[in-house]
Amino acid sequence: AQKITQTQPGMFVQEKEAVTLDCTYDTSDQSYGLFWYKQPSSGEMIFLIYQGSYDEQNATEGRYSLNFQKARKSANLVISASQLGDSAMYFCAMRENTQGGSEKLVFGKGTKLTVNP
Amino acid sequence: DSGVTQTPKHLITATGQRVTLRCSPRSGDLSVYWYQQSLDQGLQFLIQYYNGEERAKGNILERFSAQQFPDLHSELNLSSLELGDSALYFCASSVGSGLDEQYFGPGTRLTVT
Numbered sequence: 001a002q003k004i005t006q007t008q009p010g011m012f013v014q015e016k017e018a019v020t021l022d023c024t025y026d027t028s029d030q031s032y033g034l035f036w037y038k039q040p041s042s043g044e045m046i047f048l049i050y051q052g053s054y055d056e057q058n059a060t061e062g063r064y065s066l067n068f069q070k071a072r073k074s075a076n077l078v079i080s081a082s083q084l085g086d087s088a089m090y091f092c093a094m095r096e097n098t099q100g101g102s103e104k105l106v107f108g109k110g111t112k113l114t115v116n117p
Numbered sequence: 118d119s120g121v122t123q124t125p126k127h128l129i130t131a132t133g134q135r136v137t138l139r140c141s142p143r144s145g146d147l148s149v150y151w152y153q154q155s156l157d158q159g160l161q162f163l164i165q166y167y168n169g170e171e172r173a174k175g176n177i178l179e180r181f182s183a184q185q186f187p188d189l190h191s192e193l194n195l196s197s198l199e200l201g202d203s204a205l206y207f208c209a210s211s212v213g214s215g216l217d218e219q220y221f222g223p224g225t226r227l228t229v230t
Contacts, residue, residue: 035219044224045169046119047219050154069223098165098173101163104175105152105162107161108159109159
């Protein structure tokens with residue numbers, strides 16, 4: 001079963017408007033973390049924002065905020081005042097414990113965001 | 118610029134060959150992670166090293182191996198290459214063995230012909 005689900009393969013938004021990218025997750029761990037990464041067409045993975053499962057406040061980083069709803073197991077990314085440079089693939093990821101006491105990231109399939117002028 | 122470097126940026130090779138991808142973590146980071154991004158499998162965790170020792174293994178094929186050297190750079194070795202190994206290979210690093218902050222390198226795009 002998928003652990004990270006991003007139901008929107010593609011999203012379109014007008015420049016200067018806000019957009020929400022959906023992410024739901026599945027875990028039985030009490031302690032976990034959720035990440036969002038941006039991947040522009042050039043290919044690099046850019047860390048955007050992190051939310052820990054025990055964080056009481058929703059994470060914010062500049063124009064990015066994470067709408068964390070623990071009971072619904074959702075961690076949606078909100079981008080305010082979209083810019084043309086925000087056009088990219090966006091990946092939601094969850095920190096998952098591995099055998100041996102380490103951790104790894106499990107990624108969703110991504111959402112392609114296109115910002116229209 | 119994340120501070121993580123990867124070489125080469127692009128690699129084209131034939132089936133059956135062996136290649137080595139190199140990664141230098143950010144200064145001060147002890148953990149190195151390798152990921153594979155392909156069109157059909159998406160982004161998948163391959164393996165993690167922490168301060169020279171293997172810490173976690175993901176979906177890494179037996180034809181693939183990695184190591185982390187005393188200077189903390191890491192190499193991913195891919196052998197007996199198949200067409201399906203064509204992908205973008207990312208290295209990421211973090212300070213500790215946890216994942217509170219993990220930064221990715223620019224990736225190596227491998228094309229197997």
